[in-house]
Amino acid sequence: MVSRNNAGLSRERIIVEALHIIAGRGLGGLSMRRLGDALEVEAMAIYHHFPKGKEQLFNAIAAYVTTARVVSGLAEGEGPEEEELPATGIEQEDSEQVENLPWDQRITAWAEAYRTRLLTYSGALSLLMHRAPHTLAEKRTTALLEAALEEAGLSGDAVVRGRDALLGYCLGSVGHQVRYEDREDAPAEAEALARFLFGLRALLHGLTR
Amino acid sequence: MVSRNNAGLSRERIIVEALHIIAGRGLGGLSMRRLGDALEVEAMAIYHHFPKGKEQLFNAIAAYVTTARVVSGLAEGEGPEEEELPATGIEQEDSEQVENLPWDQRITAWAEAYRTRLLTYSGALSLLMHRAPHTLAEKRTTALLEAALEEAGLSGDAVVRGRDALLGYCLGSVGHQVRYEDREDAPAEAEALARFLFGLRALLHGLTR
DNA sequence: ACCTGAACACCGTTCAAGT
């Protein structure tokens, strides 16, 4: 046993460690060799879990970041793949928690959680701009938003357009915040959240009247 | 004269060529060496115009993409720097064209132009997520949006919050569109524009009631 | 099945040198 073979390598461990490096040194600071070092493994071992290399790892990170289970801090299970995942008890708990609220509170609760998740992994935000992996989480989000908007009285094209407006607003609101957060005139997080909710309420109001 | 020295190198030529490469091969396909080849120059010549290297070039690209003059297809002058640029006649013409419209049409005209610009350079969209260069164009946008919202009756915190909601919505709406455009369920551009305007109208309505 | 280690082509950047 001359090697530092760590035997515990998995897709999720790799993704989590990659996100750790991204958080610390930025997306440009993530290299396969550095990732291997952090995992106490030769860089080439990563290719056994992501045969298509760094691009596939990026896709997996994008899927991971946009998967709801992550935000709950309950990400010890399997990591999300490009393929769909079977539902987990945890995710169902999350949605039941919210199931009996009025439509606008359901959307607001989802939006706040999504925003938190994106902010937590803000270093990976630029990965999301060109990747929309098919995940179960994405389908659930679509269903949640469309059902809520229908409950609010929307129908026809307005449902899918309203849903995209909300998805776009959340993505862009976080993007705008992250974009400006290294500037001297950047608002504190409390004010950033207040602005997010202000715009969200306005959008919801405008969509449903 | 043994070299391929092209003598016409400038910051703007470099930026434009870089955006061309990004459009063709993606952000990851842009390397200093490839950029040098496209400019018919040794890669190291670029460092004379961007002494701090690729990161500085990325910042300049981000500034360029978010500068209004570009969208008019009138970008033959000097490129935007990280520092402010003096106003140009072209930009003034643009704003006068719009100056006498009602506030909501001013915002909508700006938003459509901004969206077009971001879509034109969508390959560089992820560069914007972590860069907010101080440009004259940004100050003008801020002024335009805030003045329009005040004219609509907003005051106090609502002005800056409404302004950020609009900036976030535009960025995110384009981001959401680009994100999904390689998927089979992606809407055509006409529908994408319709969705953008639908959400924008809703947001404007909600902000001002 | 899972990981190593050498190898290859490519990359960003520095620096001394050329004009």
Add this chain to the structure above:
DNA sequence: ACCTGAACACCGTTCAAGT
């Protein structure tokens, strides 16, 4: 002032080999 060309450290990825 502006560009070249060699050099260096680092990178992604392939592949044969080890266990």
